Amino acid sequence: xxxxxxxxxxxxxxxxxxxxxxxxxxxxxxxxxxxxxxxxxxxxxxxxxxxxxxxxxxxxxxxxxxxxxxxxxxxxxxxxxxxxxxxxxxxxxxxxxxxxxxxxxxxxxxxxxxxxxxxxxxxxxxxxxxxxxxxxxxxxxxxxxxxxxxxxxxxxxxxxxxxxxxxxxxxxxxxxxxxxxxxxxxxxxxxxxxxxxxxxxxxxxxxxxxxxxxxxxxxxxxxxxxxxxxxxxxxxxxxxxxxxxxxxxxxxxxxxxxxxxxxxxxxxx
Amino acid sequence: xxxxxxxxxxxxxxxxxxxxxxxxxxxxxxxxxxxxxxxxxxxxxxxxxxxxxxxxxxxxxxxxxxxxxxxxxxxxxxxxxxxxxxxxxxxxxxxxxxxxxxxxxxxxxxxxxxxxxxxxxxxxxxxxxxxxxxxxxxxxxxxxxxxxxxxxxxxxxxxxxxxxxxxxxxxxxxxxxxxxxxxxxxxxxxxxxxxxxxxxxxxxxxxxxxxxxxxxxxxxxxxxxxxxxxxxxxxxxxxxxxxxxxxxxxxxxxxxxxxxxxxxxxxxxxxxxxxxxxxxxxxxxxxxxxxxxxxxxxxxxxxxxxxxxxxxxxxxxxxxxxxxxxxxxxxxxxxxxxxxxxxxxxxxxxxxxxxxxxxxxxxxxxxxxxxxxxxxxxxxxxxxxxxxxxxxxxxxxxxxxxxxxxxxxxxxxxxxxxxxxxxxxxxxxxxxxxxxxxxxxxxxxxxxxxxxxxxxxxxxxxxxxxxxxxxxxxxx
Ligand code: SF4
Numbered sequence: 091x092x093x094x095x096x097x098x099x100x101x102x103x104x105x106x107x108x109x110x111x112x113x114x115x116x117x118x119x120x121x122x123x124x125x126x127x128x129x130x131x132x133x134x135x136x137x138x139x140x141x142x143x144x145x146x147x148x149x150x151x152x153x154x155x156x157x158x159x160x161x162x163x164x165x166x167x168x169x170x171x172x173x174x175x176x177x178x179x180x181x182x183x184x185x186x187x188x189x190x191x192x193x194x195x196x197x198x199x200x201x202x203x204x205x206x207x208x209x210x211x212x213x214x215x216x217x218x219x220x221x222x223x224x225x226x227x228x229x230x231x232x233x234x235x236x237x238x239x240x241x242x243x244x245x246x247x248x249x250x251x252x253x254x255x256x257x258x259x260x261x262x263x264x265x266x267x268x269x270x271x272x273x274x275x276x277x278x279x280x281x282x283x284x285x286x287x288x289x290x291x292x293x294x295x296x297x298x299x300x301x302x303x304x305x306x307x308x309x310x311x312x313x314x315x316x317x318x319x320x321x322x323x324x325x326x327x328x329x330x331x332x333x334x335x336x337x338x339x340x341x342x343x344x345x346x347x348x349x350x351x352x353x354x355x356x357x358x359x
Numbered sequence: 360x361x362x363x364x365x366x367x368x369x370x371x372x373x374x375x376x377x378x379x380x381x382x383x384x385x386x387x388x389x390x391x392x393x394x395x396x397x398x399x400x401x402x403x404x405x406x407x408x409x410x411x412x413x414x415x416x417x418x419x420x421x422x423x424x425x426x427x428x429x430x431x432x433x434x435x436x437x438x439x440x441x442x443x444x445x446x447x448x449x450x451x452x453x454x455x456x457x458x459x460x461x462x463x464x465x466x467x468x469x470x471x472x473x474x475x476x477x478x479x480x481x482x483x484x485x486x487x488x489x490x491x492x493x494x495x496x497x498x499x500x501x502x503x504x505x506x507x508x509x510x511x512x513x514x515x516x517x518x519x520x521x522x523x524x525x526x527x528x529x530x531x532x533x534x535x536x537x538x539x540x541x542x543x544x545x546x547x548x549x550x551x552x553x554x555x556x557x558x559x560x561x562x563x564x565x566x567x568x569x570x571x572x573x574x575x576x577x578x579x580x581x582x583x584x585x586x587x588x589x590x591x592x593x594x595x596x597x598x599x600x601x602x603x604x605x606x607x608x609x610x611x612x613x614x615x616x617x618x619x620x621x622x623x624x625x626x627x628x629x630x631x632x633x634x635x636x637x638x639x640x641x642x643x644x645x646x647x648x649x650x651x652x653x654x655x656x657x658x659x660x661x662x663x664x665x666x667x668x669x670x671x672x673x674x675x676x677x678x679x680x681x682x683x684x685x686x687x688x689x690x691x692x693x694x695x696x697x698x699x700x701x702x703x704x705x706x707x708x709x710x711x712x713x714x715x716x717x718x719x720x721x722x723x724x725x726x727x728x729x730x731x732x733x734x735x736x737x738x739x740x741x742x743x744x745x746x747x748x749x750x751x752x753x754x755x756x757x758x759x760x761x762x763x764x765x766x767x768x769x770x771x772x773x774x775x776x777x778x779x780x781x782x783x784x785x786x787x788x789x790x791x792x793x794x795x796x797x798x799x800x801x802x803x804x805x806x807x808x809x810x811x812x813x814x815x816x817x818x819x820x821x822x823x824x825x826x827x828x829x830x831x832x833x834x835x
Contacts, residue, residue, distance in 0.1 A: 116782075120786050121786070122817070123818055123821065123822035124818065127825075144775070144826075145775045146775070147772045147773070152765065154745075155726060156748060156761065157747075157750070157751055161765055161766060161768075164773050165772045245725070245727040245728055249727070249728035249729070249731075277685055277729075282726060283725075284761070285724065285725045286725075286811075288723075288761070289369070289372070290807045290808070291369075291372060291373055291376055292376070292690060293725075296685050297811070297812065299685075320815075322812065324813075324815045325811075325814055328798045328812070328815070329811070353815045354796075355795075355796055355797035
């Protein structure tokens, strides 16, 4: 299939609104549904029609990065047909979106039948925040948060998809919110998927350096765009006795910080 | 070949993380090289373009490697030098030995060379009763400490100046034992003095090569201490040892790559000394060696050609990847267990000593991608580490539990209904374990996670459960 934003949206949905397939991601699905609902809210407010295919599970990245291509294909393959009729596919994760955009074409490179549909899927898949700013041309959001946040740039979003300014731009529009940058916002937090359990000591050192940087920022809340990194950093902060609030960027932008306590508890205000 | 401790990577890393002195040294790495590189490239708007040029030059060379190597050889011979093609480490060592023996050499001076580390040259020559002296200060320090390098351009980066002073006091006999050696300057001066004596007594000088230039038959080295110059011009015989992929077609090509090399490595525009050696001393030359030899080492590289690892042969050993690697920054170079540490080592080492031996290295990465971002030669390091993981998986290397876990997970993950039930159940149970604090401190089978950090508890229901409920309510 070919994809042209303007015609495709009118062809596949009754209104002229773009039809977005939400790829929830397995970590959001199991650990933090609030992020999924925040994504839906943001997308709808930006003028999209949101659909959640219920057969979706995971992008296959854990297997892909473990060198098990067969399992990766098995898990990834159903997504190709599942999102065939959506104008866009959006995921609240740079890592999972990066997998679909950058690595699916590689994973299915030798599959003649799938090569083209996979390219089409990769071409219409976006990380949530950059989709809002770069495709839906959002300049700001109608949210409020009284306090300061610090933002960790998750590696895949940052380096594979160049997500850097987009979240900051929208966060700056949140009423009452102040951004306090980390010393090293772009340094890996040590999550790395299976890395963090295969090499726990090294991962521990990396996330320890990260939480030191986070605490030194003096911010009230830690925000990032990927559940994996967030679980890692929140878990380390708690282990160190810090009760700093930790949230996915979608929750802050969707004004859902009152809807549920932060990751690993420690609700404030 | 140098013995590896790569299979013990985890233990090595454990020791490194608990070595306070090493951790202090690694702390310095965090700034230093990184900041200097940033400043250097900020001053050069065409840097990104130059990276493309450098990459293209090497790609072209690798695609025509046989041609450029034979051209290089012909030009070395035309200049009166000798070229020795060595398939492996043993052949290279024996060739060096033979040259030394033919000259009845007693002492060997060394410029910094990673290839020499790769083939374990020092230990071998010393066993043959040759006196070997490293002339690069960093290499000299680790030679005194009887250690391998921990970094490819700063071999003694793990050593503090107090430790250097101790080594000097122990080794440099006949000097005032209470002389001041507190400042780097003191150490440098003393090393210089000691080194001078060696320079004038040396029979054979061995250097590495940053480039071999095909059109002229020239070997090129860059240094910041000028020791390489002296090593190769003052010795009677100069042996340059280099691996195959060091060749570039022209002088122009070498200078293009030199422009990205120093900036990426130390943040300098150029290294202090760039030395070109073309053949032995000619009639009328004031100095230079009587004989000039080049050892062309394969040692596994030709096997990388035509594979998914070919791009690794573009590497110019600038060390930017390790300077910026958070894993290297946590454990240092020795943990990797062989000659080449950091991301470049994690790709290259399995190629050279086997993935069975070095399997940990490509696994010990978060794929954060910083190395690829800074690599001047645009080598896709994470992708190649992943290719090693694929080979390991095919060969059934790596822990069985991991393999089983991935397969089990994939089995569930390709059965959405079952997977939905399982995660729904898990979310509920974990939430109740997490309790009011919404975090879990200890969990059976998850110690890899909970030894280090708490596990944030899930919210209780999965998104898909809640979404389905919400959609049903809307319809009702
Ligand atoms: S892989 Fe790239 S960054 Fe690393 S040493 Fe080689 S050229 Fe430099």
